[in-house]
Amino acid sequence: MSKENPYYRNIVLKSPREVVYLEYTPSLLPPKPAADPDGTRWTRFVCVSDTHSRAFSVPDGDVLLHSGDLTNTGTVSDFEKTMQWLYGLPHPVKIIIAGNHDLTLHTEWYEREYERFHWNVGKQDIKPIMEMLKGARAQKAGIVYLEDEKYEFKVHENGKLWSVFGSPWSPEFFNWAFNYERETAEELVSKFPKTDILLTHGPAHQIFDRTNHDDLPGCQTLRARLSELRPRLHVAGHIHEAHGAHVHVWDPADDFAPPIIQNDDIVGSTNVDEPISVEVGGDVGLERTVFVNAANWPMGALARRDGVRPVFGGPGFQAVVVDLKE
Template identity: 30%
Template sequence: MSQTSTVKTRILIISDTHNAALAPSTNHDVAFREPLPKADVLLHCGDLTGLGFLEEHEQALDMLGRIDADLKLVIAGNHDISLDQKHYTRRGQDWHGFDDPDQTYAARAKELWQGEKAKAAGVTYLEEGTHCFVLKNGARLRVYASPYQPEFGDMAFQYADNQDRFNPKDQSTPDSQSIVENPVPDFPAVDVMMTHGPPLGILDDVGRAHAGCEHLLRAARRCKPKLHCFGHIHEGWGARRVKWKEGDNFYIPWKYHVERYESVKVDHERMKADRAAFVDISQDGEEALVWGRETLMVNASIMTVEYRPHQGPWIVDMDLDKATNNAQS
């Protein structure tokens, strides 16, 4: 592919903001402060709120409205319980402490993210599945999005460990139960995967254990996006360049899907000064990505384990195909 057929695009990634406001520009102790770097696209990978109260959704929208990006894509996370209608019907009263007799609270939360206030903030709320956008810079962006992650604390958008919701039924993880509704597509259909939870073994450490999803790891290897961003595991903040195992044998132990990976080094003082950690995987950058062999994995959780918004956003510069006249948006 010639260089002229692509457009260098800047993507700003955040996750797990949990109602945090951007710190004042004068607070140089944190990177998550006003103004964040301007970007072509903002990705928020879920856990917008603490427990999905309407006022929390309002606050999250206000925060996103203060970020300068031409397109802002948002998914939910396990804490955004009112955005999961099934879960809220079953457990909403337990979480929020009040009845919802007419079953409208969750619908009002979803409407907030799909209505006029979100539109005014430049925000597009994504349901699980594949989406395509034409950007103002002329690029085409193809995204697979999913708010789901393995069960933890009976919260929103969860599935059992033995349930595979990311791979087609004929490619499901052995001995798993297929619950797929919107499978991750094969390479090269997607530029970016945007999930709330991490894949197994990648930026998912919780103490001496892994909290990521094996089924998602297998799906990511099939898909081989240029970028896979997520959050959920606060202590996993960081970025890794993953080189996938070659071949089409996906029925192997999870640890063998990755041939090798390299952690992205971060100068934390520079990150605070720049308001983000920067990675350039475009073809004219120093860390050019080999698409189809490599994926940049990013855990963009802003909150620390102690729920302090002290972890920086990520800026990824990457090449996207130029949009064609028949591109969908």
């Protein structure tokens, strides 16, 4: 390993209907599983978040999922950088949401607060931003922007109809965009429908939400609601240092209790060379959720390997690849 190229580890989580590549050598990433003899196929989801107008290499796949903080502060210039990158990615379907840094997309809030953030560049025009997100070029690139919306799609002509709900909100944090007070969380989160995929910018409480200061700012109301929603895949971000993935088995004998999981529970030491393969057991008939914190900005304990800081979206902070059986 050179000091300029921190090494990749190989961390894979496996269960009968889910395969998750948390970390991998890009050139050696396996393809998604082949279709079963009965024709049942798999869909590959590539999960990113908190890219903040950065561009980096991500694996190909059927669907790209972006869980917010597309930009630094939501300027037109920021969005131009982000969208040029997204337009050029090969994924046929790209589903994106905003985060607390995408200030201009929270239009009512931005009208009140823009001078705090954009005093030096001036108030930003939302029209060209929305054109980038929803206009002809975005549609041609397969980009779907969701703001508290449900969307359904297929990646195979005769395949599964996938459903996804995307929400940009996260608990209040110094009055940034799409923040909510915890006492109003129930009103917001209760409207989330049951879907195959849930995209939220903020994580649920005690699920990949621990900060460098050992705070757990994830949403407690969302955590409680997960027992009812039980999506196949829940992708969040927001807490950069909590990047990680976990396959949870929903056990009715435990009242469908959600997991308590942080990234060091799975990854452990960052200085181990051996590959990690986690086989997720349990009754094959039980529902499972793949939980992902897909933040790509290196931060926290995982952002140092032998004293070397990984590149953006590099070792420890790669796009998380999730293969789901249809």
